[in-house]
Amino acid sequence: MPDHLPPKPDHSLHQLRIRLSSADALPQLTAIGMLIGLLAGGLLILFREIVTGSTSFWQSGGDEHFETLSDLLRLIIPIMGSLIILCLFTCTPIKRRTVGILHVVECLQFHKGKMSFTGMLLQFFGAAIALVSGFSVGREGPAVHVGAATGSLLGQKLRLPQNTLNILAACGASAAISASFNTPMAGVIFAMEVVVRQYTLNSFIPVIAAAVMAAVLSQIMYGPDPAFMVPVIPMASLTELGIAAASACLIGLLAAGFIRLQLWTASKRQQLFINPLLLAGLCMGAAGYFLPAVMGIGYETVDLILNGELMDISFLLTLLTAKLVITALVTGLGIPGGIIGPSLMMGALAAAAFGHLGDLALNLPDISTAFHALLGMVAMMAAVLQAPMAALVTVLELTRNPHIIMPAMFVIVIACLISGRLTARGGLIEMQLNAKGYNHQHSLLNRLLSQKGVATLMSRNFDLLNDSDIVQVQVHASLQDALEIMETHSVEVLGVYTSGKHQQVLCGVITRKAIDSFYR
Missing domain, CATH: 1.10.3080.10 (Clc chloride channel)
Structure with missing residues (x-):
């Protein structure tokens, strides 16, 4: 030919x-x-x-x-x-x-x-x-x-x-x-x-x-308003920062406890005598029967706290305990919902309760409930997900107040350090991946190869003798895909194919040598 x-x-x-x-x-x-x-x-x-x-x-x-x-x-x-x-x-x-x-x-x-x-x-x-x-x-x-x-x-x-x-x-x-x-x-x-x-x-x-x-x-x-209506927050005193730091320690412990309870519940899911989803419904129904505020995401409760309309310390602590436990149980049992919204509520409850306790102990005038609640929200979100930057930017956009940045960074660092110390420095997602047997530490080489497509290294100058023996790779594949195909078929060259009007069309070739040269 x-x-x-x-x-x-x-x-x-x-x-x-x-x-x-x-x-x-x-x-x-x-x-x-x-x-x-x-x-x-x-x-x-x-x-x-x-x-x-x-x-x-x-x-x-x-x-x-x-x-x-x-x-x-x-x-x-x-x-x-x-x-x-x-x-x-x-x-x-x-x-x-x-x-x-x-x-x-x-x-x-x-x-x-x-x-x-x-x-x-x-x-x-x-x-x-x-x-x-x-x-x-x-x-x-x-x-x-x-x-x-x-x-x-x-x-x-x-x-x-x-x-x-x-x-x-x-x-x-x-x-x-x-x-x-x-x-x-x-x-x-x-x-x-x-x-x-x-x-x-x-x-x-x-x-x-x-x-x-x-x-x-x-x-x-x-409309242009963010998810929460946040009142104007005054500059915090050094005493209030001290209360926020103590609150962040508590939130770090709560975040670690939440992660551990959620993972433990998920690990026991296959050993239950009752369907896990049905058990989640029974647990949620029982919790809602006795404590209605525990139902739903909790944004209404957060708004009440931010605006100083929920001040009862015993109720705050009771609701905090119930919210943490029931959220960990129902998500661990497989209910297809998220944990970000409830974690914001838990953080607001914990920080508001601790702020009121600090007010009672130190007799502080005009303590800002919204200030402590906001710091608690971002500290809990950051600690549960081990995502400090995402939490920091969230509070900045929610408040539109640059004065909140320094206190937020302060509590985020404390909460993340304490939670990470108790969960092997992993957030909930990281711990869930580890529980499923994944090694999340990908090599730099695999990451590099997955970010490049075969079309960038393929050669269009080649002689076609017999295309029936060519091992194929699609033009939309990555270099990592190409290398895996080469290993599977023990070949040094792949034909790069794309879709024509009626058939697959050979548009280039890629060699192991070209891939080796790229990453070396």
Whole structure:
């Protein structure tokens, strides 16, 4: 057969895929990030409206007023919700039943950023049912899953290079936090610190674009105000900083206890004589029967604390204990909800109670409940997730007050150090990954190879003798994928294929020597 070059692929996305395989495709990635921000933001607005609209069937006061229900309804509704969630899980393949931020991090770090549509649907509807049923879970974790899956699925649908899937999923995650709290900067930092776990210029710009687009949609729908109405906070005295430091020590202990209890509950899930989801419904119903304020995310309670309308120390401590225990139990038993919202409430309760105790002990005039509650919220969030920057930026955007930065940094450091000391320096996500047997410390080489596409190193100058014996790799694959295929088939050269109009078309070759030269 005479030497010849293969026909060029006739595909509108081919050049885009080639461009995105490199590490310098910022304009293209940014444009796609903006699209993901709009899609994810729209989905999360739909999610929020479904929850609010569904809850209004039995609550006249809104989606956080479970105390308006009768004792019997507060007992029954979580049990009914757990049964519906159980049906959803039963109808979902076992491999698609992992949800939440843990699932997002797992997919990005160990499964090349590939997320499933089935898992996203389970998270969307399962979390909606959990929130409508009054479970003590948050909507931010499910929102991160839905947002990240939106980015990943768009990339998979367009068959974009696999080295871009992590960035696209991070765009969706940042859009989720941005739309949930109306805090775009916190969304960006959260995606980088908690989800992607690295800071690179190539991912920062698209993630920022996605967060901005989601925030624009959220503000069009709900206005410019953040999730909480925070009053003006005066400058704190040195005595109040001392109380905040002591409160941060307590919050560090509480965060470690919450993580340990959640992990212990999850480890016992397979040993129970009753279905874990049904048991979660029974526990939630019993807790709601005796203490209505423990139901739901807890944002209404946080608003009351921030505005100085909840001052009873004994009630604060009772609610704190119940919220911590029931949230750890229901999430550990598998209810598809998040822990960020409840952790903010726990932090506010702990700090408010400790602030009042300090006021009683030291007889301080005009102590600021909002000041201590805000510091407690960010300290608890930072300690549970071991995400200090995300928590710091969150409080800055919530308060829009630069004077809060120094006290917030102070309590975050204390709470993270104490919690990390008691949990092997790992947050909840890290500990959950360890419990599943993952080694989260990826080598620098694997990370480097996963960020480059084969199209950047493939050669278009080659002689084709017989393409029937060529081991194939797709043009959207990463260098890590190519190296794994070479190891599996014991070859030194792969043919790089892309989709033509009617068949797969050879568009280049990549060699082991080229990959070796790249990383050396």
